[in-house]
Amino acid sequence: MVDLSIILVNYKSPQLLLDCLATVYAETTRHSFEIIVVDNDSQDNSRELTLAAYPQVIWIPMSYNSGFARANNAGITVSKGRNILLLNTDTLVKNGALDKTLDLFEARREYVACGVQLLNTDGTHQISGAHVTKGGLNTVLPLPYLGNFVRYWGYKLNARVPSVTSVSEVTDVDWIVGAFVMVRKEVLAKSGLLDEDFFMYAEEIEWCARLKKQGRLCLFEAPQVVHIGGGTSSSFYNADEWNNGKNLWNRRGRQIIISNQLRIYKEFGTAWFLILTWFYVADIPVFLIGLLIEKLVKGKKAKYSWRNFVEYTKNIGVLLRYCPKILSKKPYFYKVS
Template identity: 30%
Template sequence: MTSVGTDVADGRFVAAGEHADASIVVVTYNSAADIGPLLDDLRASARSHALRVLVVDNQSSDGTVEVVAAYPDAVLIESGGNLGYAGGINRALPHAGPCRSVLILNPDLRVRPEAIGRMLETLASDDRVGVVVPRILDHDGQTYPSLRFEPSTMGVVGDALFGRTLWRGRPCSLSEFDYRGDSYHHAHDVDWATGAAMLIRGEVARRLGDWDERFFLYSEEIEYFRRVRDSGYVARYEPSAVVEHRLGGSGTSPALAALMAVNRVRYVEMHHGRTYSATFRAAVALGEVLRSYDRTHRRTLAVVLSRRKWSGLPKATRMAAPL
């Protein structure tokens, strides 16, 4: 049952040591323009649910810390460097405290009324559910194709040949993205989904522990969803829970584009043999070749093909200060 009390009615976030329906983790990096509206949305949700809010700042330089400090009942954790997404989440997990669930949110989200409640209800309705993901709307109010299939060579080849606009009705085996319109209208189990918003059962979060910090940014959620499935739980999509995502909150750059491609290869190499991994890497390179008219794709291709360049990709700037 959802906790109801004076603090909840007032929309205040619960303090350390108190039980929470959800401990919410937000990792920020130069997010001053986004984090305030998100915290306001969470404040409204906290009138119905006991929420603990943990904001991990990865050494922002734009006033993000000052914005968060204006919400004294939110826990601000300064990481002491840019630890990336997984590293930031790991800094927050020891502060999650007693909770039914852990909710991971990007800072550039807006959370619609009842979204958290719908996800909590879905989590409570089936003991097999380890993670709940919502429907995500883009800045135009259109449903974003956030549902994904487990990475495969055929899926990469399909995306390389047809991209995200040509033959959207192609077989699921020929894409990593689920483009089927009906998939976004009903609740069902999925392989994985974009990590912008995901509610994790508390027991699952405690059992799986830290996120894999070998992925500074990108593919860390694929690895986490795989561990959820391997532990016997399922990930469930709940369309009645709606959030809005500005997209691009992590920023864009040639280095990040290359990191995204390389981390896909790194993930496959963790779970497949040498031959399959080499084929997958070649398929990723094919996608960059077909778009090599663009300078960013040419640079990404060079990085994918030269493993020695991987060490120069973005990584954690330094270790976090002790807790």
């Protein structure tokens, strides 16, 4: 049995994949590993380029764009490692990070899953994990205008900032950013694999909630991995949509809203799902009034546009159409068009 099975999901990003693999092979020298690439029907030359450079890679083709959860599960199913690493293709391994992570992980048996300090391309720290807030209220912080109100009262009530950007040696967290999640394979028999209702976004948060029932989760400071961000998803959504991941009025935002609410329902139940849905709906008049005032005061310098408002309203309409399906508890692939 190898020490580590590394699973990467590829979708029309051959160069990112090749760059990532180059760093994995160059920087991982002390532990045995296998690499499994699951391809989400890229319909390009990703397979040919990858296997020409790294013939030892195990290549699993999906017949459709199955998203993050289903593709990673396909890789986990055939993996042979004692430990599993879900690694984004838009990452670069630095200074023996995988070897360091395995050393730390093997020494700390109280942890069932771990992440590392993620870095932006300029070397600054990136959000690497987070603490869960009650009912998942932090997911409404990006709401135009209303999100600022929620944030204000969060600070007033001394609520803990959920995101962990700077890791200190070993930092316990409730969930780990999906760009780098290492898990002991033995715990998956009880925790289960990723939930295949999810297409993209929030699936690792819901998974970590189940993993945490089997043991603690942490981030390690010493291993560092560069996370470019938006690599695979930008091949599916318009590339310029990555410029602001908090936008809730575009196609990506529509998927984020549905996935977040699906996770809220699965993790916190019906009551919190309905409460957060109310926040999304209530923000429509708040958005309208706030935008009207800001336009009158700032004119073209207003933060949002009328198009933002219209598209946000449409996205909330989509959320409301999905509510009965989510509340039905029936399996469904929530890939939003």
